[in-house]
Amino acid sequence: MTIALETQNLEKTFGGLRVTRDLSLRIEQGARHALIGPNGAGKTTVINQLTGVLKPNSGRILLEGQDITDLPVHKRVLRGLSRTFQINQLYPDLTPLETIGLAVSERLGHGGDWWRRMGTRGHVNGEIADLLTRFHLLDVMNEETVTLPYGKQRLLEIAVAIAAKPRVLLLDEPAAGVPESERHDILAVVGALPRDVTVLLIEHDMDLVFSFADRISVLVSGALLTEGPPEQVARDPQVKAVYLGEEAVNV
Amino acid sequence: MSASSDVGYHAQRQARWHYGEVAFWLIVLGCGFLFPTRYLIMTDILRLALFAMSLDLILGYAGIVSLGHAAFFGVGAYAAGLLALHGIINEPVLALIVAGLAAMVLGFATSFLVIRGVDLTRLMVTLGIALLLEALAERFSNITGGTDGLQGIEMQPIFGQIPFDMFGKAGFFYSLAVLFLLFLLARRVVHSPFGLSLRAIKNNPLRAAAIGIPVNRRLIAIYTLAAFYAGIAGALFTQTTAIASLDVFAFERSADLMLVLVIGGTGYLYGGLIGAVVFRMLQEWFSTITPQYWQFWIGLVLVVIVLVGRQRLHRWVLFVPNLIIKQVAGRKAVVAVPESDA
Numbered sequence: 028m029t030i031a032l033e034t035q036n037l038e039k040t041f042g043g044l045r046v047t048r049d050l051s052l053r054i055e056q057g058a059r060h061a062l063i064g065p066n067g068a069g070k071t072t073v074i075n076q077l078t079g080v081l082k083p084n085s086g087r088i089l090l091e092g093q094d095i096t097d098l099p100v101h102k103r104v105l106r107g108l109s110r111t112f113q114i115n116q117l118y119p120d121l122t123p124l125e126t127i128g129l130a131v132s133e134r135l136g137h138g139g140d141w142w143r144r145m146g147t148r149g150h151v152n153g154e155i156a157d158l159l160t161r162f163h164l165l166d167v168m169n170e171e172t173v174t175l176p177y178g179k180q181r182l183l184e185i186a187v188a189i190a191a192k193p194r195v196l197l198l199d200e201p202a203a204g205v206p207e208s209e210r211h212d213i214l215a216v217v218g219a220l221p222r223d224v225t226v227l228l229i230e231h232d233m234d235l236v237f238s239f240a241d242r243i244s245v246l247v248s249g250a251l252l253t254e255g256p257p258e259q260v261a262r263d264p265q266v267k268a269v270y271l272g273e274e275a276v277n278v
Numbered sequence: 279m280s281a282s283s284d285v286g287y288h289a290q291r292q293a294r295w296h297y298g299e300v301a302f303w304l305i306v307l308g309c310g311f312l313f314p315t316r317y318l319i320m321t322d323i324l325r326l327a328l329f330a331m332s333l334d335l336i337l338g339y340a341g342i343v344s345l346g347h348a349a350f351f352g353v354g355a356y357a358a359g360l361l362a363l364h365g366i367i368n369e370p371v372l373a374l375i376v377a378g379l380a381a382m383v384l385g386f387a388t389s390f391l392v393i394r395g396v397d398l399t400r401l402m403v404t405l406g407i408a409l410l411l412e413a414l415a416e417r418f419s420n421i422t423g424g425t426d427g428l429q430g431i432e433m434q435p436i437f438g439q440i441p442f443d444m445f446g447k448a449g450f451f452y453s454l455a456v457l458f459l460l461f462l463l464a465r466r467v468v469h470s471p472f473g474l475s476l477r478a479i480k481n482n483p484l485r486a487a488a489i490g491i492p493v494n495r496r497l498i499a500i501y502t503l504a505a506f507y508a509g510i511a512g513a514l515f516t517q518t519t520a521i522a523s524l525d526v527f528a529f530e531r532s533a534d535l536m537l538v539l540v541i542g543g544t545g546y547l548y549g550g551l552i553g554a555v556v557f558r559m560l561q562e563w564f565s566t567i568t569p570q571y572w573q574f575w576i577g578l579v580l581v582v583i584v585l586v587g588r589q590r591l592h593r594w595v596l597f598v599p600n601l602i603i604k605q606v607a608g609r610k611a612v613v614a615v616p617e618s619d620a
Contacts, residue, residue, distance in 0.1 A: 078488065104490035116488065118481035121474075124288055129478055130489040132471040138491060141472035141499075146289025149282070155289075156281035165281060169288055191489055 030092070031056040031225040032077070032108070032195050037086035039072055039249075046072045047083065048250040054195070054227055061228045061236045064246035065269070070229050071113060073246070074199055077227075078110050079103050090195065105134070109193035113200045113229075115184050119173035123164045123183050126172060128155050130190035154190075162186040163212060178209030185216060195225045202232055237261065245269075293469035302548065303458065310450055317446035323558045324453040325514050330538040330550025331457075331464060332507035338544030339468055340500045341480030342392060345401045345532050346408030349388075350381040350505040352527035354512030356415065357381070359428040359522035368434040370517050374456065377513035378506045385505020389498040405529070412527035427523025431516065442518070449518035456514060460507060464547055467503070476500055477545075540580060 032054040039047035046069040054060045064070050075081040077088060079100040088096045095103055118126055128145060131154045132138050146152060159165045162182045167175055172183065185201060202213050217239065220226060230236045236243065236257075243260040245252040247269050253260060260266055309320060329351055336342040357377035360366070367373040391403050415422045423429060435441040442448050467473050479486045479493050487493050516522045525531070534557070542553020560579060564572035583591060 080484070099492075100487040101490045101492050104488060110488060112485070112488075116482055116485035118478050118485065120481055121477060124285060125474055126478075128285075128289055129471065129474050129491075133475070133490040137471050138475050139472055139496075139499075141467045141470045143471070144290055144293045144466075144469050145471055145474055146286045146293075149286070152286040152289065153282040156285045159285070160281060168285070169291075187485070187489060 029056045030054065031058070031090070032227065033089040034073075034077070035087040035089070037073070037076060037088070038084045039069075039076060039081065040084055046249045047076065048248070050086070050246075050249070050251055052244060052251070054225060055242075056225055057222055059226050059228070059239055059241045061230060061240035061243045062246060063230065063233075063236055063243060064252075068246045069249040070246055071199065072249075074110065074197055074229060077197060078108065104191050104193075107192075107194035108197070109188045109191040109195075110197035111184050111188045111199055111201055113203055115180050117172045117180060117183060117187070119171065121172055122169050123159065123172065123175070123179075123186075124155065124168040126183060127158050127164075127186055127190050130187050131155055131158070134191050158186050158190055162189075162216060176209075178205055178212065181205050181209070181213055182216065185213070189220075193224060195227070196220070198226060198228045198230075200230055200232075201228070202230070202235060290469075293465075299548075302551075306454065310447075310454065314445070314447070317450045319558065319562065321446055321450045321453050321518050323554050324450070324457050325511050325518070326534075326538065326558060327551040327554035328453075328457045328460060328514065329508055329511035330535055330542070330554050331461065331547060332504045332511060332550075333535050334539060334544050334547060334550045335464060335468075335504040335507065336501055337539060338546070338549065339473060339476040339480065340497055342497065342501060343397050343400050344392075344404040345529070345536070346404030346406070347504075347508055347535055348527050348529070348531040349404070349408040349411050350385055350508035351512035351515070351531060352408075352411060352415070353384050354378060354381040354509030355516045355522045355526040356422060356428070356512075357509070358513035358516040359431055360421070362431050362433060362517070363428055369438060370433060370436050370452070374510060374513045374517065377516075378510040381509020381512065382502055382506035385508075386498065386502040389501040389505075392501060393494050393497045405532070408527055408529065408532060412524060415524055415527060422522075422524070425524060427521055428516075431520040431522070433517055433520060442520075446518065453514050453518060456510065460510065461547065461551075464507070468547065472496070472499070537576075537580060541583060 030053050032052075034050055034052045037047050037050040038045070050073065062070055062073065072081065076083050079095075079098060083096065087094055090103065090106055090108055093106070095106065095108070098106070125145070128151065129138070131151050132145075135151060137143075137148065137151065156165075159168050162185065164179065164183060164186065167179060172180060175183070181201070185198070188196060198217065201217055202210055205213055214235065228236065228239060240257055242255070243257055244254040245260060245266050252269065253263055253266060313320065329347070332350070333344065333347050336344060354377045357380040358373055361373040361376060362368070367376055388407050391407070392400055395403060416424055419425070433442045436448065436452055440448050475486065475491050475496055478491065479496060483493055512526060515526065538553035538557045539549055540553070541556050542549035542551065560576055561572065564575040568575070
């Protein structure tokens with residue numbers, strides 16, 4: 028199996044606090060990998076290092092075998108690493124059409140084009156229409172993002188990440204804060220991601236993790252506690268003690 | 279695929295020309311024929327409008343605040359003045375472009391300082407650069423003429439054909455042509471993927487980077503372009519008044535520009551144009567009524583605008599015109615003020 032995303036001995040400190048400790052993760056291509064851990068375990072810090080928002084103090088990050096540790100955020104995206112955010116990071120004044128249109132344009136290298144108008148490239152329009160349809164956003168494509176219901180915003184959040192056509196997708200709590208009635212759409216969309224896209228899921232919702240992931244890494248205080256297939260992790264007494272607090276998990 | 283053509287149609291929605299825009303430019307052109315005695319102030323408004331449009335490009339689209347935009351205005355003004363005074367480039371249009379390019383070079387060089395910080399840092403850095411240039415212009419008075427300014431500038435005819443007349447008629451139409459051409463360019467730019475990416479950066483720089491936008495490079499590009507626009511506005515100032523003095527760098531000039539955009543709104547290009555008209559008219563009007571205290575009234579108007587909110591004011595102002603338009607052309611034709619944020 029080839030490795031899609033790998034960290035080698037990643038270290039990150041904030042002041043005196045070691046938030047990432049000697050972390051080595053290997054995520055196989057096409058995997059549905061989950062990263063779980065209690066609050067404050069440093070999951071989001073790991074994501075931020077993977078995507079380039081934060082620089083690790085030491086250690087390397089490899090995307091499909093290539094060292095991306097020193098690349099800025101936008102260059103990692105162009106190499107095929109894309110993410111969603113735990114708290115929606117959208118453009119309040121822009122419409123879903125503009126938001127997705129921009130992401131598609133950037134990926135196809137038209138983003139710096141200052142002369143040609145938006146919407147005049149047929150293949151770009153086709154892709155936008157396709158994404159809007161897949162993510163149930165066609166009916167609201169001309170409304171400002173800020174006015175959309177939360178569930179739609181959440182869908183847009185994921186659609187934007189997908190618009191970058193990632194080979195590795197980092198999902199940071201995709202279902203966070205979504206009301207029960209709208210969860211189904213999100214889960215369906217996440218479940219329908221093509222198998223050639225490698226997914227790293229960060230999630231609190233254990234039902235989602237155990238139904239989705241084929242491999243789980245448990246992070247505690249910035250260090251890797253254990254890693255393995257879901258059944259093994261669920262049985263692990265250490266995991267139960269530290270993370271699940273003796274709560275029984277049904278697999 | 280119908281959804282695809284639908285997307286194309288809606289994506290170009292804002293880029294299409296509206297009746298209101300055509301009417302706006304026809305009215306501006308009409309003013310040139312209706313008020314032959316007022317060319318000087320009307321030219322002044324056009325220059326201010328171009329200058330404000332320049333700030334709108336960085337503030338309204340990219341979200342870069344600046345209190346030192348006069349730096350580029352001043353460089354353009356002095357460049358145009360020096361070119362004409364020493365007979366380096368006599369043809370005004372060519373000199374105008376060269377002066378704009380000079381400001382553009384400065385814009386590019388200083389953009390690296392400006393993009394680094396947050397809003398407050400940017401205010402201070404831009405303010406500092408403008409003050410620095412003002413001091414430099416004063417120090418090198420052998421070049422700039424110091425506090426006296428550049429004297430004895432004589433403008434040659436435009437394209438060697440149209441001389442600047444003493445009533446300012448040529449100056450007005452020259453300025454209008456420049457403003458309109460640069461407006462067309464700006465309009466093109468803001469409706470391009472590049473322009474949209476600026477709005478994305480303004481809305482959320484974190485996410486902008488996360489979809490692959492090279493944020494810093496885009497900000498540098500628009501800041502440099504805005505500097506070019508401001509330089510052209512400054513060069514127009516020198517060419518149409520035949521003066522360039524230290525006050526082209528003055529803080530008041532940068533600050534006034536903010537007021538213009540507060541009045542007119544940002545992020546739809548017309549804000550600077552409308553704001554410039556209203557601002558100068560108010561200034562004229564108040565200074566006729568109370569020559570000593572006009573600044574008090576301007577201040578009051580600004581406070582009211584900020585408190586009441588421009589959206590609501592626009593709606594009130596457009597209430598009567600829209601009522602008439604509705605009667606004539608049906609419901610859909612109303613003049614809507616685009617979303618703006620300042």
